[in-house]
Amino acid sequence: MPERQRADARRNYAHILAVAEDEVATRGADASMEQIARTARVGSATVRRHFPTRRALLEAVSRKRIEALCVRAHELAGAADSRTALVNWLGEVVSYCVSARGLAVALAYDGAESAQAHGNSCSDALEEAAAPLLRAAVEDGAVAEDVTVPDLITLAVGIALATEHHPDPGAQADRLFRLAVTGLSPRT
Template identity: 70%
Template sequence: MTEHQRADARRNYSRILTVAEEEVAAHGANASLEQIARTAGVGSATVRRHFPTRRALLEAVAQTRIEALRVLAIELADGQDSRDALLVWLREVVAYCVTARGLAAVLAYDGDESESIYENSCASTLEQAAGPLLARASRDGAVAAGVTVADLITLAVGIALATEHHPDAAAQADRLFELTVAGLSPQE
């Protein structure tokens, strides 16, 4: 491969990713790969060469948001109240999932073995980032025994997916998040 071809491939990757971010924001996780290719001015094969699966493309689109959540977890890890730190982080995960159409689908544990060679790097990054927050909250007795980061991410994804078509998805997601945190029992 010549230097020009490599530069061209980098430009194609960047252009595809920029268009994909816009399409996913507008149409969610089911954004048309063919439309992305057309708008980016490349063929479908070029999109598939850079992103062999829809999940790979969605993960690339979500990387900036996932990195922000990872950094937030690190910043919150030394906070004074371990429960508050965990809940602040989890509320941000829910908010990101609701506002970044397609992010919930990237984080969902779908068990699709056909894509198992492509690790779910977004969920993995979040699990590693939130691990210390959850461990500290568990040590402090601030969360129920046996709760895992995967459980928390699954709750966030569920809330985002359940509110996706609500007229005020962010407010409804926040309400469901509060209900999840408080539980169904009346407060005494």
């Protein structure tokens, strides 16, 4: 939202965003733009003016969570065990994606919108924040050189989307994440 908007326009945006956050928390990525407009008591054109696409809506709703994940990546940067720092951060991304309905879809690749791996503000912010974590793990020989942050975000999104209808999505997502991190080899 541009800072140069009038105060009433900023309040209107904040109100619509609050309603959208509630709707996405309830219905996930399939939240109805029309229902958001009705609940906010504005026209659907007003909602679409602020959020021209579903992706724009989900990104706005997810912004605070994304910022928290970026802060966490900065906190973990420079940890003595670079692999553990990266895996812990990625586990938090998976956990957020599972608990914050709509976040996985906000991070997911949508080929119709971009030819890039992700191409949206949420994943762009995470990619920038996680780059030092991954770089350190690669430099330490703890992660393969060809792994990219978009690969890791895609892994987190895939796990979250695959488990969203499981009776215990958090536990199942954590189990699959640990399996992906440790591999299929038996534990010794």
